[in-house]
Amino acid sequence: MKKLSKIIKHAAKDEDNRLLMASSPIFIMHLLALGALFTGFSWAAVIALLITYVVRVFALTAGFHRYFSHRSFKTSRVFQFIMAWVGTSAAQLGPMWWAANHRHHHQHSDKPEDIHSPVIKDAFWAHIGWILCRAYGTIQHDRIKDLSKYPELRFIDRFHILPVASLIGVLYVIGAGLNVYYPGLGTSGMQMVMWGFFLSTILVYHVTFCVNSVTHIIGNKRFDNDDESRNSFWIALLTFGEGWHNNHHRWPLSARQGMYWWEFDLSYLLLRGLEKLGLVWDLKVYPEAIYAEAEQRSAEGGPVE
Numbered sequence: 001m002k003k004l005s006k007i008i009k010h011a012a013k014d015e016d017n018r019l020l021m022a023s024s025p026i027f028i029m030h031l032l033a034l035g036a037l038f039t040g041f042s043w044a045a046v047i048a049l050l051i052t053y054v055v056r057v058f059a060l061t062a063g064f065h066r067y068f069s070h071r072s073f074k075t076s077r078v079f080q081f082i083m084a085w086v087g088t089s090a091a092q093l094g095p096m097w098w099a100a101n102h103r104h105h106h107q108h109s110d111k112p113e114d115i116h117s118p119v120i121k122d123a124f125w126a127h128i129g130w131i132l133c134r135a136y137g138t139i140q141h142d143r144i145k146d147l148s149k150y151p152e153l154r155f156i157d158r159f160h161i162l163p164v165a166s167l168i169g170v171l172y173v174i175g176a177g178l179n180v181y182y183p184g185l186g187t188s189g190m191q192m193v194m195w196g197f198f199l200s201t202i203l204v205y206h207v208t209f210c211v212n213s214v215t216h217i218i219g220n221k222r223f224d225n226d227d228e229s230r231n232s233f234w235i236a237l238l239t240f241g242e243g244w245h246n247n248h249h250r251w252p253l254s255a256r257q258g259m260y261w262w263e264f265d266l267s268y269l270l271l272r273g274l275e276k277l278g279l280v281w282d283l284k285v286y287p288e289a290i291y292a293e294a295e296q297r298s299a300e301g302g303p304v305e
């Protein structure tokens, strides 16, 4: 009873700005996604959802996370721009904002300064609360000087609505075109936008956010890091490899987050494919010493829960 009154008192003070959350663009995105109920279902729309999910999860995990935040591989300025543009179409603001907050997370993981630690605050806060309240909407420029020297990245961060609006526009044109030329598919411009943008974006939000919430709560700790990061197969499956978060916190510079072939890491496999095409190069991986440390931990009794 005492605990309940403490929670009510805390909520009444609204210390986490939770009352402001209802005005957040991300909250409104969730409401708009309900529009899919009114535009109906078609397999063409489901295929659009799958494509926009896969492409944007890759742009966020390989692009925003492993490239812009950790510089774990190299690429051309053109491909850097493409990753920035496609990643920003996931409506999680631009690469400079994203990377600055993420670098801050690595510096202060699960310490009082950590912006989205479920250990310091709670799982809801770590998952979505910190973004909803918009308290961290400004870019920490001192953390991303290597990125802000590119005017095209500053442009994308400033006008982050443009990649979002272009994706919506392209989906609408495709849907309207299919409606005219292939009416048997049963799709339309609005249906394509609802499934290919809104529903897909909500899915991309929650799998990305799970890396901040779930993989700091559930899973095993291969390494005895100075934080609560954990490895989770299921989150790795949904996020194309980001669930190997305990490995990642041990050695953030690696473009590969799974350590062994059975630690599924689709983003790394796709990066290796792009490397063969000459689009990316100098992919960093875990050094031998990290593998030796993992084996030693395993010999001592295996990863702990």
Ligand SMILES: [Zn+2]
Pocket (backbone or CB within 6 Å): 105, 109, 211, 212, 216, 229, 245, 249
């Ligand atoms: Zn983390």
Ligand SMILES: [Zn+2]
Pocket (backbone or CB within 6 Å): 065, 069, 070, 102, 106, 248, 252
């Ligand atoms: Zn990271």
